[in-house]
Amino acid sequence: MLVETEQPWPRNVWYQAAWSQEIGAKPLARTILNQPLALFRGADGKVGALEDRCCHRGSALSMGTVVPDGLQCGYHGMVFDAGGKCVHIPGQDSIPPQARVKSFPVVERQEFVWIWLGDPEKADPAAIVDYPWNDDAKNWPHKHGRSRVKCNYMLLMDNLMDLTHIPFIHRKTVGGGVVMEQVNARMDVKRTERGVHFIRWMRSITPPPTYVKGAGFPPRIKVDRWQEFEFVAPASVIQWTGALPVGCGAEQNRDQPGGFSLRMYHGAAPETHGSCHYFWTGANGYRQSEPEATEQLYSELAATFEEDIAFLEAQYERIMADPHRPLVDIKHDSARVQMRRAVERMIREENKTPHAAGAIAAE
Numbered sequence: 001m002l003v004e005t006e007q008p009w010p011r012n013v014w015y016q017a018a019w020s021q022e023i024g025a026k027p028l029a030r031t032i033l034n035q036p037l038a039l040f041r042g043a044d045g046k047v048g049a050l051e052d053r054c055c056h057r058g059s060a061l062s063m064g065t066v067v068p069d070g071l072q073c074g075y076h077g078m079v080f081d082a083g084g085k086c087v088h089i090p091g092q093d094s095i096p097p098q099a100r101v102k103s104f105p106v107v108e109r110q111e112f113v114w115i116w117l118g119d120p121e122k123a124d125p126a127a128i129v130d131y132p133w134n135d136d137a138k139n140w141p142h143k144h145g146r147s148r149v150k151c152n153y154m155l156l157m158d159n160l161m162d163l164t165h166i167p168f169i170h171r172k173t174v175g176g177g178v179v180m181e182q183v184n185a186r187m188d189v190k191r192t193e194r195g196v197h198f199i200r201w202m203r204s205i206t207p208p209p210t211y212v213k214g215a216g217f218p219p220r221i222k223v224d225r226w227q228e229f230e231f232v233a234p235a236s237v238i239q240w241t242g243a244l245p246v247g248c249g250a251e252q253n254r255d256q257p258g259g260f261s262l263r264m265y266h267g268a269a270p271e272t273h274g275s276c277h278y279f280w281t282g283a284n285g286y287r288q289s290e291p292e293a294t295e296q297l298y299s300e301l302a303a304t305f306e307e308d309i310a311f312l313e314a315q316y317e318r319i320m321a322d323p324h325r326p327l328v329d330i331k332h333d334s335a336r337v338q339m340r341r342a343v344e345r346m347i348r349e350e351n352k353t354p355h356a357a358g359a360i361a362a363e
């Protein structure tokens with residue numbers, strides 16, 4: 001099955017809609033799962049998500065203004081609360097009950113704004129991915145990024161599941177040019193309840209440029225490096241990577257000072273079948289009291305992901321030029337293949353509607 005062409009996406013899941021910091025005094029227009037949205041922070045500080053289409057004349061609500069009672073359409077001034085109900089029509093006392101727009105469940109937590117576009121009855125905040133490091137800026141100072149990428153969201157997840165691309169396309173940042181030391185990493189992959197987990201160990205390797213800049217490793221030092229990635233279906237990846245000088249016993253204890261340590265979250269929210277929002281955040285577990293260390297890490301990561309994005313967009317174009325032509329899996333696809341299966345299972349589960357089950361039982 002080609003997710004890129006034939007597959008929709010799971011709907012009954014939480015997708016990241018924005019970083020908290022993106023939603024301020026002005027409404028934010030964003031499309032997720034082909035649904036145009038107006039995200040706004042009400043006077044009570046809570047984030048609301050409405051369809052980006054006024055019920056009066058179809059104007060984009062994201063072009064409106066936040067007022068004490070909700071979001072005011074910029075065209076003729078109708079006001080909608082976070083539940084989508086019209087609460088004010090300028091110059092008209094009675095509000096017809098059909099004067100409402102769709103609203104969607106939203107949860108703001110750990111600096112993420114999550115949205116649920118599926119069946120609202122099933123929206124359970126307990127299913128939201130936990131990323132506690134955003135709440136621990138003292139030990140894990142961080143800075144968030146976001147890009148719109150012109151590819152199906154699954155290609156972005158693929159990219160994170162096969163890290164053998166790193167020494168090839170990220171030579172100047174997290175890769176360095178030493179290919180064999182990195183592609184020969186020991187890789188342990190296991191299926192989890194919600195996705196797949198892997199850890200890669202590279203023993204006694206040359207630290208890549210980003211690690212040297214961050215940790216201040218001296219020239220010619222060798223390090224033990226790890227990459228631990230947990231994929232949570234359908235579109236979240238929690239990462240812990242780092243390196244310690246050889247001889248520190250990194251495999252026994254990664255939580256030691258004197259090395260490079262990076263916590264990350266990567267998330268994708270499909271915008272359309274051919275585009276997605278890439279949310280990422282990077283936290284430095286070294287030189288925590290130096291804001292310039294966090295800034296430097298952010299620039300290194302932003303440059304790294306620009307390199308990924310250039311590859312992903314070109315790759316998507318090539319695939320879509322002949323979408324049914326098969327591709328070849330190699331050894332390094334082990335985590336990637338499991339990741340795809342987890343998403344496919346999720347979509348299959350969701351498509352098992354009571355109606356379909358009834359039809360089978362009646363046969």
Ligand code: FES
Nearest residue numbers: 054056057073076
């Ligand atoms: S289009 Fe929104 S108030 Fe008229």
Ligand SMILES: [Fe+2]
Nearest residue numbers: 165166170308
């Ligand atoms: Fe990459």
